[in-house]
């Protein structure tokens with residue numbers, strides 16, 4: 365399998381706090397990877413470095429062969445990011461929000477309207493397209509931000525707790541959209557505390573703790589979700605300061 369993301373000797377410090385410590389990680393094209401770990405483990409920091417929002421203190425990031433230090437804007441064009449921050453403009457309608465991002469991503473003008481209609485239908489917001497995003501519920505905003513992230517058909521999807529704010533129906537719909545992206549070799553990386561759902565969807569499971577990658581296995585090499593949960597607890601329980609254990 366060709367690699368699409370390659371991280372070498374990656375460390376990140378915020379002042380004296382070490383958020384990431386010497387991470388090496390290679391992700392293959394088309395893989396669907398889940399990242400778990402307690403609060404403060406460094407998961408979001410890792411994703412932000414991959415998406416070039418922040419720079420590492422040490423180490424190298426290659427995305428599709430491009431060095432993130434040399435051409436971060438080219439990398440941004442390949443990435444769709446979903447997080448608990450929706451990055452939407454409240455005063456614009458759903459459609460206007462997507463039009464704004466479509467121009468930013470340089471989507472072919474002749475196809476913008478069709479693409480926006482399709483993606484709004486996909487996230488069940490087509491009927492609400494002309495209402496202001498500011499008037500949407502949290503879950504609707506999250507659905508619009510999923511549409512924004514997928515609009516330019518990115519080859520890499522980085523998702524930081526994408527289920528935030530979604531009700532059961534919207535979560536199921538999100539998963540349908542997410543699995544639909546798999547046809548086109550999209551590489552997907554998802555931070556979540558939802559072990560059951562991730563175990564169902566993903567190909568590879570990572571556990572981070574205190575800035576280090578502590579577990580990395582293909583799902584086919586893990587016997588069951590119960591075995592994975594035991595592994596998770598045996599890694600994070602040793603860490604008496606683990607804040608995320610209550611999320612488990």
Ligand SMILES: Nc1ncnc2c1ncn2[C@@H]1O[C@H](COP(=O)(O)OP(=O)(O)OP(=O)(O)O)[C@@H](O)[C@H]1O
Pocket residue numbers: 378381382383401402403404405406407408409410608
């Ligand atoms: N901008 C920042 N300034 C200072 N410290 C930061 C900053 N961003 C992250 N950190 C610190 O880096 C460490 C890792 O944070 P990070 O957000 O990556 O953890 P996480 O695993 O995503 O946690 P969570 O599950 O709570 O989202 C934490 O100790 C955090 O306080």
